[in-house]
Amino acid sequence: MPEAVEKVTLQLTVNGKLHSLSVEPRVLLVELLREILDLTGTHVGCDTTYCGACTVLMNGAAVKSCTMFAVQAEGAEVLTVEGLEKDGELHPIQKAFGDSYGLQCGYCTPGLMISTLQLLSKNRKPNEKEMRKAIAGNTCRCTGYQNIFKAIQLAAKNMNGA
Amino acid sequence: MSPEADKKNWVGKSLPRKEENRLLRGRGKFSDDIKLREMLYLRFIRSPYAHAKIVSIDVSGAEALPGVVCALTGTEVAQQTQPFIEIGPDPFAKIKDYPLAVSKVRYQGEPLAAVVAESPALADDAAELVQVDYDPLDPVVDAENALTNKSILHEEAGTNLVWNGIFEYGDVEEAFRDAAYVVKVDHLHFHRFSSTPLENNVVIAQWNPKDERIYYQCNNSFPSFAIQFLAAHLGVHIDRIRVETSDIGGSFGIKITSYPQMAVCALASRKAGGRPVKWVETRSEHITSSAHGNERTFRDTRVALDKNGVITAITSRHIDDCGAYPRYEPLGCVIWSQVFPGVYRFKNARIDFSQAVTNKCPVGPNRGYSRMQHLWFLERVVDICAYELDIPADEMRLRNYIRPDEFPYTTPNGCVYDSGDYPKMMQLAKDLIGWDDWKTKQVIARKEGRLIGIGIGTTLDSGTNNFGQSQIVNPFLPYSGNSQGANCKLDIYGEVVVAVGSCPQGQGHETTAAQVVADVLNIHPDLITVRTGFDTERNVHTGFSGTYASQFAVSGLSAVHGAAQKLKAEMKRLAAFALETNEDDLEFGTGAQGPETRAKSTGKSINYWGLANLVNANSAALPPELYELTLNCRYIWRAPFKVPDTKKKYGSLTLTYAAQLHMAVVEVDCDTYIPRILDYVAVDDCGTVINPPIVEGQVYGATAHGIGAALMENCVYDAVGNMLTSTFSDYIPITAVNMPNVKYGHIETPSPHSYSGAKGMGEGGAAPIHTISAALQDALFASGIVIDDSFNNADSLFRALTAKEISQADKLVKVEKRV
Ligand code: FES
Ligand code: FES
Numbered sequence: 001m002p003e004a005v006e007k008v009t010l011q012l013t014v015n016g017k018l019h020s021l022s023v024e025p026r027v028l029l030v031e032l033l034r035e036i037l038d039l040t041g042t043h044v045g046c047d048t049t050y051c052g053a054c055t056v057l058m059n060g061a062a063v064k065s066c067t068m069f070a071v072q073a074e075g076a077e078v079l080t081v082e083g084l085e086k087d088g089e090l091h092p093i094q095k096a097f098g099d100s101y102g103l104q105c106g107y108c109t110p111g112l113m114i115s116t117l118q119l120l121s122k123n124r125k126p127n128e129k130e131m132r133k134a135i136a137g138n139t140c141r142c143t144g145y146q147n148i149f150k151a152i153q154l155a156a157k158n159m160n161g162a
Numbered sequence: 163m164s165p166e167a168d169k170k171n172w173v174g175k176s177l178p179r180k181e182e183n184r185l186l187r188g189r190g191k192f193s194d195d196i197k198l199r200e201m202l203y204l205r206f207i208r209s210p211y212a213h214a215k216i217v218s219i220d221v222s223g224a225e226a227l228p229g230v231v232c233a234l235t236g237t238e239v240a241q242q243t244q245p246f247i248e249i250g251p252d253p254f255a256k257i258k259d260y261p262l263a264v265s266k267v268r269y270q271g272e273p274l275a276a277v278v279a280e281s282p283a284l285a286d287d288a289a290e291l292v293q294v295d296y297d298p299l300d301p302v303v304d305a306e307n308a309l310t311n312k313s314i315l316h317e318e319a320g321t322n323l324v325w326n327g328i329f330e331y332g333d334v335e336e337a338f339r340d341a342a343y344v345v346k347v348d349h350l351h352f353h354r355f356s357s358t359p360l361e362n363n364v365v366i367a368q369w370n371p372k373d374e375r376i377y378y379q380c381n382n383s384f385p386s387f388a389i390q391f392l393a394a395h396l397g398v399h400i401d402r403i404r405v406e407t408s409d410i411g412g413s414f415g416i417k418i419t420s421y422p423q424m425a426v427c428a429l430a431s432r433k434a435g436g437r438p439v440k441w442v443e444t445r446s447e448h449i450t451s452s453a454h455g456n457e458r459t460f461r462d463t464r465v466a467l468d469k470n471g472v473i474t475a476i477t478s479r480h481i482d483d484c485g486a487y488p489r490y491e492p493l494g495c496v497i498w499s500q501v502f503p504g505v506y507r508f509k510n511a512r513i514d515f516s517q518a519v520t521n522k523c524p525v526g527p528n529r530g531y532s533r534m535q536h537l538w539f540l541e542r543v544v545d546i547c548a549y550e551l552d553i554p555a556d557e558m559r560l561r562n563y564i565r566p567d568e569f570p571y572t573t574p575n576g577c578v579y580d581s582g583d584y585p586k587m588m589q590l591a592k593d594l595i596g597w598d599d600w601k602t603k604q605v606i607a608r609k610e611g612r613l614i615g616i617g618i619g620t621t622l623d624s625g626t627n628n629f630g631q632s633q634i635v636n637p638f639l640p641y642s643g644n645s646q647g648a649n650c651k652l653d654i655y656g657e658v659v660v661a662v663g664s665c666p667q668g669q670g671h672e673t674t675a676a677q678v679v680a681d682v683l684n685i686h687p688d689l690i691t692v693r694t695g696f697d698t699e700r701n702v703h704t705g706f707s708g709t710y711a712s713q714f715a716v717s718g719l720s721a722v723h724g725a726a727q728k729l730k731a732e733m734k735r736l737a738a739f740a741l742e743t744n745e746d747d748l749e750f751g752t753g754a755q756g757p758e759t760r761a762k763s764t765g766k767s768i769n770y771w772g773l774a775n776l777v778n779a780n781s782a783a784l785p786p787e788l789y790e791l792t793l794n795c796r797y798i799w800r801a802p803f804k805v806p807d808t809k810k811k812y813g814s815l816t817l818t819y820a821a822q823l824h825m826a827v828v829e830v831d832c833d834t835y836i837p838r839i840l841d842y843v844a845v846d847d848c849g850t851v852i853n854p855p856i857v858e859g860q861v862y863g864a865t866a867h868g869i870g871a872a873l874m875e876n877c878v879y880d881a882v883g884n885m886l887t888s889t890f891s892d893y894i895p896i897t898a899v900n901m902p903n904v905k906y907g908h909i910e911t912p913s914p915h916s917y918s919g920a921k922g923m924g925e926g927g928a929a930p931i932h933t934i935s936a937a938l939q940d941a942l943f944a945s946g947i948v949i950d951d952s953f954n955n956a957d958s959l960f961r962a963l964t965a966k967e968i969s970q971a972d973k974l975v976k977v978e979k980r981v
Binding site: 024026034035039040041042043044045046047048050051053080081082084085090094097098099101103104105106107108109110113132133135136137138139140141142143144145146147148149 | 178179181182185186187188189190192194195197283357358359360361362409410411412414444445446667668669670855856858859860862863864865866867889890891895897898899901903904906
């Protein structure tokens with residue numbers, strides 16, 4: 001029988017905005033983002049840390065927010081898809097996904113763009129193998145990945161100012 | 163007035179998708195993103211058994227938990243509702259299918275109760291407090307076993323045989339009498355898999371007792387079908403059910419069959435006093451209990467061939483496994499016959515088709531629905547005959563393909579293939595893959611002991627189906643033809659707004675619909691708003707509206723085109739009045755004041771605001787003879803079908819036939835037995851292309867589904883009906899590291915059956931499954947292996963290649979030579 005659970009306080013920055021909250025310890029990071037902060041661009045597609053629809057950037061690293069408790073993000077800087085654009089201008093990765101037809105239903109896209117951001121911030125010219133590996137944890141059921149590969153290459157090119 | 167020809171500025175162009183703006187910014191609206199005031203959360207209680215009597219259910223513990231609002235059991239549902247409509251005839255028409263199991267459960271994961279609570283977490287907690295006692299029964303997990311009727315799933319039917327029919331055409335006996343070769347194949351098996359869209363099913367239902375209306379926000383992909391089932395089941399007027407969809411995270415047919423869960427959510431909402439109830443399916447629920455693709459076994463196949471390897475007749479017995487409840491079935495028992503001869507010319511055939519229930523997840527129309535199983539069977543038959551007769555696989559196909567000059571081609575069962583050129587597709591595929599080069603490399607590799615195979619798969623994606631074929635499975639069904647609706651209007655300020663009865667899940671309908679209207683009105687697609695998603699209250703749908711069966715480019719866009727032309731005709735009448743000229747003097751375009759209609763003679767023009775104003779806000783200026791104009795034009799497009807001859811099972815069953823020809827080079831690693839794709843080509847022909855990158859993207863997507871299904875994705879049940887692949891970690895959808903680079907090519911044979919020459923596409927006919935089976939066949943035939951299953955992974959190849967007894971091919975295939 002579940003007992004009344006005591007909430008824990010939590011501070012974290014999401015897309016540049018500081019939040020102080022109190023949540024049940026069992027709340028997952030993805031639940032915090034979607035249900036409490038209403039950032040519904042981050043999605044859920046599985047329950048076994050497989051699909052990466054929930055991928056967000058935490059302190060610069062892509063993490064699967066369905067597999068973390070919100071409290072583990074104490075003090076962290078989190079970036080979600082909503083934080084990619086700047087003053088309404090699309091991030092080069094967003095632009096590249098659009099220009100390359102790198103999405104169909106768009107359910108996987110936020111997670112994929114975050115994984116791409118992690119890749120390109122560490123490796124400005126990824127080769128094919130590195131690129132595939134970087135998104136190995138992101139399932140897309142619609143695109144067959146072909147146009148996602150093109151999008152990542154285009155984003156890399158544009159971010160390198162080539 | 164006859165409609166003038168469209169400008170061709172936008173149809174055919176690579177227009178960026180309108181959908182992108184919101185989706186890229188994380189501002190899509192998927193069902194789970196919706197939160198309503200006072201919303202409650204529902205969890206299902208599901209059976210751990212594949213087949214069992216329900217002895218008792220005790221929900222009192224769950225109901226006592228603070229924060230739990232109510233619980234619902236199958237017994238309650240049965241008291242309040244009618245069983246779902248059955249599509250099939252007696253005796254299966256007698257079965258009682260409720261959305262929660264009543265007295266027994268028939269597959270692992272079947273829901274039998276639900277709890278509703280203030281939060282998802284509380285609903286989870288409550289579900290664990292529901293006590294159920296079961297009395298296990300004998301499970302039947304194999305369709306052929308099921309047909310022995312030793313353990314019956316549905317007592318009301320008294321049999322596990324859902325449907326049986328003989329499809330016979332031409333003179334089979336004569337063809338076998340005259341045959342130079344007869345090839346017999348003991349069995350072939352097409353496995354169960356599911357396209358598992360990344361977004362699971364989601365339903366939000368509100369049944370407000372005060373106004374007696376049910377409001378759904380959900381991601382069902384065939385809502386007009388769902389409401390027909392729900393209205394009869396819940397006993398409400400169909401107009402009282404509103405279904406709204408917004409962005410949908412893929413469906414591939416799987417989300418067509420979410421109406422049972424929709425029913426439970428509505429009943430739960432009513433019980434909770436009209437508060438909205440949300441159900442978000444978990445991935446495991448999705449894989450165990452939403453819908454799978456049909457599994458099919460092919461028995462006792464006999465093939466007659468002439469001395470040149472031309473197939474003259476095929477006879478076979480097909481047994482389809484539809485899982486525990488027919489639901490959309492037995493439509494699959496006839497839908498395969500849309501592609502009865504595949505891409506081949508043989509005229510004589512007899513297929514004895516049966517469908518059985520088993521203690522597994524019910525099937526649904528999964529991408530390639532019912533046709534891919536049959537097309538895979540035909541491709542296996544063609545390949546097996548080719549290898550046995552020592553005819554190269556490409557040559558074998560060329561000898562048997564329907565020839566380009568034979569289109570439109572009438573199949574033995576009366577279907578009309580609109581257009582095509584299979585030899586040309588083969589040549590293009592060969593060029594793209596470097597056929598001769600690979601053939602040389604293969605010889606060298608073989609000498610090194612490597613197992614490399616090159617395979618071809620030719621397949622069809624039949625689109626825009628004639629629902630009259632349902633009368634072949636049940637002559638009493640009230641369905642025939644096909645239709646789609648669309649609405650095109652000028653709003654009060656002159657905005658062009660389009661609504662379509664389709665229910666897109668990533669296919670870019672907002673974009674392609676805008677392209678079509680842009681050409682009719684000769685304006686930029688950016689000036690056209692296409693409504694997102696589906697809504698019954700837009701009043702554009704017909705009984706067939708939804709997104710399924712590869713048809714939007716034909717049925718959907720024809721409806722959009724018709725609505726736009728209707729609007730344009732009204733605008734012309736208005737403009738002729740306003741500009742004091744005749745209609746022939748008018749042209750459409752964009753001027754200084756936006757989109758407008760101009761009089762060529764005077765150069766005077768009226769913009770869309772002016773036109774809309776006359777009808778909507780300045781109507782005293784309108785002469786009475788123009789009162790009938792609404793600038794709000796609904797158009798229903800109807801496919802020109804007749805009801806098929808149900809006795810002979812003969813007639814036109816689908817309007818367009820897109821074709822796919824894939825080639826793959828596959829190597830089976832001699833140490834690990836892992837099959838690896840070395841090269842892959844997909845050539846597509848879907849007639850005139852509306853938006854090339856959208857088509858190309860869907861070809862890639864269908865290719866990934868097929869490759870995944872061929873090598874990785876399998877719904878595995880053990881002998882007692884436990885589902886062994888109920889998570890993505892076990893089911894393993896294809897990832898970026900497994901997916902090969904695909905070389906894409908296309909040809910266009912315009913369809914004479916659609917206004918634009920387009921053919922429906924998107925399902926892709928599961929070409930990769932046929933192609934990979936063929937490539938493995940090529941790699942392993944010399945080792946005595948005939949590929950008899952559509953699923954092949956390292957494990958199954960290891961077993962086949964290390965089996966010590968007589969070669970499996972000798973047991974499976976027999977050839978009788980009569981020349
Ligand atoms: S939802 Fe997080 S990995 Fe699938
Ligand atoms: S675009 Fe649909 S899952 Fe990737």
